[in-house]
Amino acid sequence: QAPPARWSLVCTSIPLKSIEVELEVRDHVATVVSTLLYENKEDKPIEAVFVFPLPGDAAVCHFSAVIGQTQIVAEVKEKQQAREEYDDAVSSGQQAFLLEESDQSPDIFSLSVGSLPPGESASIRLEYVTELAVQADDGLRFCLPAVLNPRYQPQGRKTSHVQVTSVPASLVPYSLSFSARVSSPRPISKVESSTSLDPLQYLNAEKTQATVKLAAGHKFDRDVELLIYYTDAHQPTAVVEAGQASAKPGTLMGDPVVMVSLYPEFPQSVMSSVASCGEFIFLLDRSGSMSCPLNNSNHQETRIASARDTLLLLLKSLSMGCYFNIYSFGSSYEHIFPKSVEYSETTMEEALKKVEQMTADLGGTEILEPLKHIYSQPCIPNQPRQLFVFTDGEVGNTKEILQLVTRNSGSHRCFSFGIGEGASTALINGLAKEGGGHAQFISGADRMQPKVMQSLRFSLQPAVVDISVMWDLPKGVSATVLSPPITAIFQGQRSLVYAQLTGQSSEAAEGSVCLLFSLLYRLSVHRLAARSLIRSLELEQKEDEEEVDEGLRKKVVELSVQSGVSSAYTAFIAVNKSNKETIQGPLVRRNVPAPKTLYTDISYVIFYLTFFSLCSDSSSKEDEAVVPEQPPRDPLLQLVSLQKASGCWLLDAALAAALGKTSEEVEKPKPASVNQEVWATILALIWLHGFKTDAKEEWELLAMKAVSWIHAQNGNTMITNVDLFLSACAGENQLLGK
Structure with a gap:
C-alpha cells in the first residue's frame, strides 16, 4: 500500500x-x-x-x-x-x-x-x-x-x-x-x-x-x-604520535602523545576461582519502548521478554550466601525488596514470580531516581556491590546520570547493557566506564543472554586493586597521563592509557611502560586523548546545569579549540x-x-495514523506500552526455571516434561541407593552438556553451582567424580537420547 x-x-x-x-x-x-x-x-x-x-x-x-x-x-x-x-x-x-x-x-x-x-x-x-x-x-x-x-526528558527538567x-x-x-x-x-x-x-x-x-x-x-x-x-x-601495543608542527611545544597538540593498549593476563589458578559473595542489583528498563522487537530477525521476541529470560538465568546463577535486589523503572520506579536480601530458595522464588509479571508498562525512561535510591542504601560489609543496568537508552539527561555514577564509583561496579537499535552509546559506555565495569550492546541478530552472562562472570572475578602504570622513559623525557586512572581490569579486556610526552631525547632512545596491579597518524591519538580529557572535565560540572563552573568551562573551551575536538x-x-x-x-x-x-x-493505515499522532504528543506518550503476545518458552529456559537456589533439581513431572520424557522414563533408571534430587540434578546436567553445548555461556555458572551441590552431598557413592562423569556423557545422549 x-x-x-x-x-x-x-x-x-x-x-x-x-x-x-x-x-x-x-x-x-x-x-x-x-x-x-x-x-x-x-x-x-x-x-x-x-x-x-x-x-x-x-x-x-x-x-x-x-x-x-x-x-x-x-x-x-x-x-x-x-x-x-x-x-x-x-x-x-x-x-x-x-x-x-x-x-x-x-x-x-x-x-x-x-x-x-x-x-x-x-x-x-x-x-x-x-x-x-x-x-x-x-x-x-x-x-x-x-x-x-x-529521547525521554524527565518531568521538570529543562528541554x-x-x-x-x-x-x-x-x-x-x-x-x-x-x-x-x-x-x-x-x-x-x-x-x-x-x-x-x-x-x-x-x-x-x-x-x-x-x-x-x-x-x-x-x-x-x-x-x-x-x-x-x-x-x-590480545597483545599489548603502544603507538607514539608526533605533535603538530604548528602547535606550541608544551601544549597537548604540540607534544608527542602515546597511546598504550594493555591486555593483562591473570594466572589461571586465580581465574578458576569464582567469588561466591556480593550484592547484585539488577536495574531493568520497563519504559514503553521496551515492548519493541529485540532485533530485525525476530519480531516476536520483545526487548522486555528477553530481559525477563535473562533475569531468570542471572538469578539461577547466583550463589547461596550472596545478596540481591531487582529494580525496574519507567516514569516511576519499583523494587522487589525494600533493601537487598540474602539469596535463598524463598527470596529467589519471590523475585522470579514478580519478574514473570513485568511488562513494558511504566511510561518514560527515567533512570536517575532509581539510581539515587540504590546509592542511598548502605553497602553490605564483605559483599561487593555489582550493579547491572538493562535499558534501550532513550534518555535525555545522560550527563546528569553519569555524574551521579561517577560520584558513587567507589562503592560499586556497574555493568551496562544497551538493548536494540538506537541505544545511547554515551549512556551505556559511560555507565560502565564511570562505574568501573563493562558495557555490552545487543543489536542486530544478537541474543542478550550470552552477553549478560559474560558480564556476570566478569563481576565474579577476583577484585583487582592497587592499579598503577609505571613509566621507564629516557632521561629528559617525562609522561603526563591524560586519561582517568584505571579503576577496573578484567581478564581479556583492553585498557587504554593516553599520555603526553614532554622533553627531548636522542632519536634512538627507547622507553617502556608497565601495568602493576594486585589481585584481592592524522593526530588521531592526540584527538582521542583530548576527547578523554575533555569528557573527564565535563563530568566535574556541578549537577545543577544552571550553576556553570566558569573556570571549568574555560578550561574545556581552551582544550577543545586547541585540539579541534568538539x-x-x-x-x-x-x-x-x-x-x-x-x-x-x-x-x-x-x-x-x-x-x-x-x-x-502493523499495517500502513494504522501505522501512519499512529505516527502522525505521536508527532504532536509529548515524549512520555511515545513511550506508552504495547503488551506483546508471549511466544512459547525456550526448552533451556524451561529447564533452568526448575532449578532450586541451592543448585539442585527435583525429580518430578515438570523436570520430565522439560527433558522431553515421561516421569517413568526419568525415574525408572535411578539406582535405589541414589538420592532423588541427586539423580534429577545429574539428568539435568547431562541434558545441558549433551544438547545445549552451543549455549554453554548461558548455563555454565548455574551448572557449576549444581556440580558443587552434588559434591556436597554425603552418602551418595554412585558418582565419585561428577566432573569426569559429565565429560564422558557430554554429547553421547546415552540416557536421554534414542
Whole structure:
C-alpha cells in the first residue's frame, strides 16, 4: 500500500540526498569521514537542520563544506559565540554552517546548513576518530549509528537545545554508501557485519591490510556494525604520535602523545576461582519502548521478554550466601525488596514470580531516581556491590546520570547493557566506564543472554586493586597521563592509557611502560586523548546545569579549540565569506529526519495514523506500552526455571516434561541407593552438556553451582567424580537420547 500523500510531500522536500562514509581502521583506532550531500530543489532558500547520532566516545575533529568551487573549513569556537555568528550570517543572507554537540548527551549532534539557495547543492564533510571496543569473542566492534529514537526528558527538567526529528527506519529518504579499509600489525582473520557485505579483499600477502564495502542496495535504516578480528589480538601495543608542527611545544597538540593498549593476563589458578559473595542489583528498563522487537530477525521476541529470560538465568546463577535486589523503572520506579536480601530458595522464588509479571508498562525512561535510591542504601560489609543496568537508552539527561555514577564509583561496579537499535552509546559506555565495569550492546541478530552472562562472570572475578602504570622513559623525557586512572581490569579486556610526552631525547632512545596491579597518524591519538580529557572535565560540572563552573568551562573551551575536538561548550562554525551576494527571500527551515524504531509491526493505515499522532504528543506518550503476545518458552529456559537456589533439581513431572520424557522414563533408571534430587540434578546436567553445548555461556555458572551441590552431598557413592562423569556423557545422549 502506498504511503499517504502527506508523507510524499514531506519526503520530496528533504534536502539531504545521500551520505558517503569512508572508514579507516588502524589496529583498534577508527577514523571516520562522512560526506553529506544537500540539495535544495525548492523555489525558496532553506535552512536544513539534521539531528543525528554519533558514537558517544567519538572525537569530532573536522567540519567543512563545499559549495560550487568554494571550500569553507569550520573553526571550533565557544558554543554561544558560534551560534551568534551563525545567526548573524544567516539573517544577513550569507551561507553558514553550524555543527554542535547536544548539551545533555555527547552522542547527539546537530548540523545546520543555512541559506542554501534554490537549485544549489552543498557537500558537508565531517570527520571523527573513535576507539573500537573489544567484544567477548575478541572481535573489535565498530558501529555507525543510524537510528536515533526520541529521547525521554524527565518531568521538570529543562528541554535540550537540540530537538530530534525522526521517521520510521523503513522510510529514511536518503541513501548510504560505506567502505572500510583495515590495517594492523597482526593479520586480519575476518570481518563480519549485521548487514550484508561484499567479500573481504586483502591488499597484501601478509593479510595485514584489507578493504570491505557494504553490499549494494543497503538502506540507512539501521545501525551499521562491523566486527573485525585479528590474529593474536590480545597483545599489548603502544603507538607514539608526533605533535603538530604548528602547535606550541608544551601544549597537548604540540607534544608527542602515546597511546598504550594493555591486555593483562591473570594466572589461571586465580581465574578458576569464582567469588561466591556480593550484592547484585539488577536495574531493568520497563519504559514503553521496551515492548519493541529485540532485533530485525525476530519480531516476536520483545526487548522486555528477553530481559525477563535473562533475569531468570542471572538469578539461577547466583550463589547461596550472596545478596540481591531487582529494580525496574519507567516514569516511576519499583523494587522487589525494600533493601537487598540474602539469596535463598524463598527470596529467589519471590523475585522470579514478580519478574514473570513485568511488562513494558511504566511510561518514560527515567533512570536517575532509581539510581539515587540504590546509592542511598548502605553497602553490605564483605559483599561487593555489582550493579547491572538493562535499558534501550532513550534518555535525555545522560550527563546528569553519569555524574551521579561517577560520584558513587567507589562503592560499586556497574555493568551496562544497551538493548536494540538506537541505544545511547554515551549512556551505556559511560555507565560502565564511570562505574568501573563493562558495557555490552545487543543489536542486530544478537541474543542478550550470552552477553549478560559474560558480564556476570566478569563481576565474579577476583577484585583487582592497587592499579598503577609505571613509566621507564629516557632521561629528559617525562609522561603526563591524560586519561582517568584505571579503576577496573578484567581478564581479556583492553585498557587504554593516553599520555603526553614532554622533553627531548636522542632519536634512538627507547622507553617502556608497565601495568602493576594486585589481585584481592592524522593526530588521531592526540584527538582521542583530548576527547578523554575533555569528557573527564565535563563530568566535574556541578549537577545543577544552571550553576556553570566558569573556570571549568574555560578550561574545556581552551582544550577543545586547541585540539579541534568538539565538546559540550563549543561548536564548529563556518561562514561563506567569499560569496558577496546576499541570498534573497524568506528562509524556510527543513528538518532532516533520522530513523527510529517502530513499536509494532502493523499495517500502513494504522501505522501512519499512529505516527502522525505521536508527532504532536509529548515524549512520555511515545513511550506508552504495547503488551506483546508471549511466544512459547525456550526448552533451556524451561529447564533452568526448575532449578532450586541451592543448585539442585527435583525429580518430578515438570523436570520430565522439560527433558522431553515421561516421569517413568526419568525415574525408572535411578539406582535405589541414589538420592532423588541427586539423580534429577545429574539428568539435568547431562541434558545441558549433551544438547545445549552451543549455549554453554548461558548455563555454565548455574551448572557449576549444581556440580558443587552434588559434591556436597554425603552418602551418595554412585558418582565419585561428577566432573569426569559429565565429560564422558557430554554429547553421547546415552540416557536421554534414542
